[in-house]
Amino acid sequence: MIERVRSLNDRPLNRQGQFVLYWAQMNRRARYNHALAHAIDLANANGTPLLVYEGLTCAYPYANDRLHTFILEGVPDNAQDFRALGAGYLFHLRRRPSDPNNALFLLAERAAAVVTDDYPTFVSTRWNPSAAAKVTCPYWVVDSSCIVPMQKHAKREYAAYTIRPKIHKLLPQYLQPFTMPRLDQVWSGPLPLAELHTEVAAPDIPALVASCEIDHAIPPSLSYRGGAQVAAQHLNHFVTKNLTRYAEGRNEPSEHATSNMSPYLHFGHISALDLALTVRDAALAQNGSADEYLEELIVRRELAFNYARWVERPDTMCNLPDWAKKTLREHSVDPRQPSYTREQFEHAATHDDLWNACQKEMLLRGKIHGYYRMYWGKKIIEWSPTCQHALETMVYLHDRYALDGRDPNTYTNILWCFGLHDRPWNERPVFGQIRWMSLDGMKRKTDVSAYLKEIEFLERTGKDPFRLP
């Protein structure tokens, strides 16, 4: 556990503190949560109860109906689960930029210590150091995102083949069931600053979202609802219906053989450790293999966290390997034909029906199938005026529309399209030695027409037949 925990300030414990405060910032769940476990241990050691604070502000970048709805859908599960652990639970919805932005600090003033999530991208990288400097009690961040703690990798890894043996060596130690400690003191009585709390019930969510000053142009996903219970439903669907088909079918989008866990992992509604153990055990029970799945979930995902952790700005090209920077520079003047604006990409208005369908999947579902997502990224490079334009378009579309965007996986995989964690391939225009992907390749390897029909149906009816009930 200790290798998951970092102190971000050297403040002494507040002996007058009425509770230990856990700020569920990224890992918004009560199960398999190492940060919550650390907060429980601290509360027990100091003889205080535990208060869990979960917030949703209107002021994060690209705050919109889709992201807000997904987060709010997780709140009723969290309220129930945290309370069942014996913690107090306070959910604060900051609706307007003009509303005070100080709920965390008001609670921290009364806390013995603050514990939150250690997360290497999006607002956490700014919020954590700034909050740690402002509070007067200890401020701990805990890695509950990775199976092998991020701190076990002392440097930035070059590629999957360099991190894989290290992860495999450590897995027997870390791929283990994790029991949450019990709270000695159950929360009783009213919440402190109860006026900050918003009780969320599922039927009220559309009205709550409408009451917030956010971007109302991006509707909720047609396919994915948020929350720990829906995450468990998706997981159950995956292990019972798709796991045995995963190795063969994961690169055929019309097969629907993947797990769709990425939005739930991103918002922390499920833990990667919980997920990996469930899939491993299900594969054992089915006399099958979970190797391909665990390669993606653990090796590829934790390579992304390693990258995001060790670079200053994970969404910039300065982090590419030297060979990739050199080859892209050499081809920077190659003509781009056709060349599209960000708006044309955003509105799925290219000449390529498959690419447009991928973009529509992003607009409607909030995620693109992993195999076509590579094609989607590669073509943005091919059809943008410059690589910098291409990168900014991909980051913008993910940050704004993707339920699993703003994640270490987002920036790592976008940069992968430019050569990160990859190797040189045959030289060609625009790409130089960066790997290229073609429409003919997609047509050869996948059922493009089935995918086009599926996306056309989604668009026409506004209904996703693959949505879980």
Ligand SMILES: Cc1cc2nc3c(=O)[nH]c(=O)nc-3n(C[C@H](O)[C@H](O)[C@H](O)COP(=O)(O)OP(=O)(O)OC[C@H]3O[C@@H](n4cnc5c(N)ncnc54)[C@H](O)[C@@H]3O)c2cc1C
């Ligand atoms: C241009 C581009 C952008 C991407 N953006 C994102 C993003 O914003 N968020 C995101 O989570 N993934 C992203 N990916 C990686 C991958 O496409 C998704 O993780 C995957 O499609 C999620 O669907 P799933 O949960 O059904 O995957 P499954 O195949 O069921 O995999 C299970 C889990 O393994 C992890 N995983 C799978 N593929 C990868 C990968 N290539 N790298 C790292 N981890 C992986 C994910 O956590 C995923 O949820 C991107 C890939 C590309 C090429």
